[in-house]
Amino acid sequence: MKRTSQAVIVLLIAIGVAGLTIGLQQLTAKPIAAQLREMHSRALLDVLPVGSYDNQPLEQPLGITSGMLDNSQLLGGYRATLAGTPSAVVLRSQVDGYGGRIELLIAIDHNAKLLGVKTLEHRETPSLGGHIGEPGNAWLASFKGLSRENPQVWALKKDSGQFDQMAGATITSRAVINAIHDALRYFDEHRQALLETTGHD
Amino acid sequence: MTKPFALGSLLLLPALLGVSATLASAVAFWALWVTILTLHGCSCGWVRNHLSGNWRLAANVLLATTWVSCAHLVAQALALGPSTPVGAYLALIGMQCVLLEHEGLFATDRRRARLQLFAVSAGLLLALTLLRFLLGSSIAILAPTGFILLGLLLAGWQAWTQRRTPL
Numbered sequence: 001m002k003r004t005s006q007a008v009i010v011l012l013i014a015i016g017v018a019g020l021t022i023g024l025q026q027l028t029a030k031p032i033a034a035q036l037r038e039m040h041s042r043a044l045l046d047v048l049p050v051g052s053y054d055n056q057p058l059e060q061p062l063g064i065t066s067g068m069l070d071n072s073q074l075l076g077g078y079r080a081t082l083a084g085t086p087s088a089v090v091l092r093s094q095v096d097g098y099g100g101r102i103e104l105l106i107a108i109d110h111n112a113k114l115l116g117v118k119t120l121e122h123r124e125t126p127s128l129g130g131h132i133g134e135p136g137n138a139w140l141a142s143f144k145g146l147s148r149e150n151p152q153v154w155a156l157k158k159d160s161g162q163f164d165q166m167a168g169a170t171i172t173s174r175a176v177i178n179a180i181h182d183a184l185r186y187f188d189e190h191r192q193a194l195l196e197t198t199g200h201d
Numbered sequence: 202m203t204k205p206f207a208l209g210s211l212l213l214l215p216a217l218l219g220v221s222a223t224l225a226s227a228v229a230f231w232a233l234w235v236t237i238l239t240l241h242g243c244s245c246g247w248v249r250n251h252l253s254g255n256w257r258l259a260a261n262v263l264l265a266t267t268w269v270s271c272a273h274l275v276a277q278a279l280a281l282g283p284s285t286p287v288g289a290y291l292a293l294i295g296m297q298c299v300l301l302e303h304e305g306l307f308a309t310d311r312r313r314a315r316l317q318l319f320a321v322s323a324g325l326l327l328a329l330t331l332l333r334f335l336l337g338s339s340i341a342i343l344a345p346t347g348f349i350l351l352g353l354l355l356a357g358w359q360a361w362t363q364r365r366t367p368l
Binding site for chain 1: 248252253256259260263266267270271274275277278279280
């Protein structure tokens with residue numbers, strides 16, 4: 001008898017705690033999804049300075065179709081607006097590096113100046129070209145503020161340009177510089193279309 | 202930390218290393234840990250009076266997993282330390298709950314031992330966080346530095362307690 005009563009108690013506890021967990025899960029499902037979305041977009045959008053936009057850029061993808069550029073491939077783009085006026089464009093670009101494809105997020109403000117570059121994905125050699133994947137990488141940060149005409153030649157010093165390369169990672173450095181230059185050129189050539197706000201929202 | 206609970210208490214160490222990178226995550230995690238342990242202690246108090254043997258162990262495991270799952274859900278909903286993967290440490294804490302209850306830490310006459318465990322863990326966590334903060338550089342944020350610091354802290358503690366007990 002004692003055995004059965006104990007089994008019943010354990011069973012009741014099991015039912016109770018299962019109900020509690022399921023209930024709490026239902027209750028927290030929405031906040032958790034919202035938090036995840038927020039984290040995801042924050043990670044993606046930290047190329048843009050805080051306060052430089054007030055929309056949800058990820059919900060305003062640009063209709064970019066012709067993807068192939070000179071050295072890289074454009075995968076997509078987003079428009080950031082501040083008080084209704086376009087403030088920046090974030091382009092997602094893909095380029096062949098040393099170890100594989102490098103996916104970059106390149107933010108360009110409405111004056112065609114670079115706001116920032118962030119690596120989304122790469123397979124470069126760790127501690128050589130792989131540095132581009134580290135948050136706050138100084139080499140990537142050095143491109144901030146540059147534009148298509150400044151400097152005149154977008155190339156490594158080795159290729160008679162003016163950029164330093166990452167130590168031991170010529171191919172990675174060259175690929176990233178080409179991708180950034182491609183993105184800046186694309187922005188220049190499609191400026192009107194990229195910054196034009198659609199009237200229907 | 203009293204010796205009988207050493208094994209259970211040790212399960213907190215990985216979490217100490219993982220969450221001590223910033224003060225906010227350390228404090229949040231410690232609060233969560235104390236809440237889970239207290240909830241588990243209270244619920245097991247009731248179980249202890251009604252169940253025995255394997256039935257008690259089964260209830261112990263059921264309750265520990267529940268509190269840990271609930272804590273994980275709440276932590277996610279509040280985005281507790283978004284950069285810290287709390288989930289893995291919470292699983293260890295579930296294990297710790299089961300062990301500590303099995304070793305009798307939550308018995309009514311063990312209040313002192315419980316408070317001691319809470320205090321020692323808070324002290325260790327604070328010390329680790331502050332040391333890593335003072336070192337400041339990017340190296341201090343890495344987990345290996347946490348290991349080295351924890352080792353030094355424990356060695357210091359050992360030296361201190363041995364000096365106090367007459368040989």
